[in-house]
Amino acid sequence: MKGRPDTDDYRALFLGNVPMIDLRAPVEFEKGAFPASLSLPLMSDDERAQVGICYKQEGQQAAIELGHRLVSGDIRARRLAQWSEFACQHPAGYLYCWRGGLRSQTVQSWLKQEGIEYPLVKGGYKAMRRFLLEELERSIALADFVLISGKTGTGKTRVIERLTRAVDLEGLANHRGSSFGQLPTPQPAQIAFENSLSIVLMQLLARQQRTVFVEDEGRLIGRLYLPESLRKKMACAPMLLVEHSLEDRIDVVIEDYVVDLGRRYANIYGEPGAALHREKMQQDLTRIGKRLGGQRLQQVSELMDEAFRQQWRNADLDGHRFWIAVLLEQYYDPMYEYQFSRREGERLFLGDRDAVVARAKQAL
Known part of the structure; x- marks a missing residue:
């Protein structure tokens, strides 16, 4: 799959109803998502909670290592198959996590190892949510x-x-x-x-x-x-x-x-x-x-x-x-x-x- 650049053109994403992979944990998705996004999380709620505790107690590097241990083997293979399938079905789509950081970059890297170059949304969900709130007030005024x-x-x-x-x-x-x-x-x-x-x-x-x-x-x-x-x-x-x-x-x-x-x-x-x-x-x-x-x-x-x-x-x-x-x-x-x-x-x-x-x- 030919590579496309990462994007922060949120307007184009939403005007075009562009399909997106939401890599956040299910509990994050349930609190708020976008109509064209599909929840395919990198980590389950329990896995995310474990990594969060580890981060607070032992720091970032230890949390990253725990995350890789939790999402490995058959678990990693199953989730990678889902992301790959989505990317093939939606070649114009994107992936995102909370802020376009480690989770997005990790999945992007894993997909690339499978020969799939799939772009991420810069700033992630947080930036897109902020954009939509500002745009909502602008649209109501107009x-x-x-x-x-x-x-x-x-x-x-x-x-x-x-x-x-x-x-x-x-x-x-x-x-x-x-x-x-x-x-x-x-x-x-x-x-x-x-x-x-x-x-x-x-x-x-x-x-x-x-x-x-x-x-x-x-x-x-x-x-x-x-x-x-x-x-x-x-x-x-x-x-x-x-x-x-x-x-x-x-x-x-x-x-x-x-x-x-x-x-x-x-x-x-x-x-x-x-x-x-x-x-x-x-x-x-x-x-x-x-x-x-x-x-x-x-x-x-x-x-x-x-x-x-x-x-x-x-x-x-x-x-x-x-x-x-x-x-x-x-x-x-x-x-x-x-x-x-x-x-x-x-x-x-x-x-x-x-x-x-x-x-x-x-x-x-």
């Missing part, structure tokens, strides 16, 4: 945000998905935004969410247009929080409002929270997935119980349970319409109207999803 707003169930995310100059905040957060929005797969780490958001905004703004559509969100999406600068800018951004009838909105909620969410649970857990789905929905309902009030909580809980029993008996989804209608009319709509009244941004347009998509495209 972008002209337009909110896609509307009541729960109007299908705002469906609008976002049809727009090329949009950021799907809920998609990046792996959460649907509402009290029932948790998915069976975990949300990313806060740092990983910020990294992804920075990259998406950078890529959009690189196309020489500043208008960016985002769904109207609160401060939190699940357990992840929006950057304060973005939240402040969204608070006064102009809005395109999606409006649909109650019946249409109930259809959307059934599709998203009963059909699609149920399918996700079944795909992951198999037969027990249906019961886990119902249990999750009841737990989410309990979490908003104080705001619902005891009597209404019991009413909705009983309606939900009966709806799931009806669904399991004869595949009839109509029972779900009752509890969804109560929550929309008596909980979500009043909350939306209060929050909407506090919005400062201009109301640009009101219409159904198709009309809002058409209006959004006219703005570009």
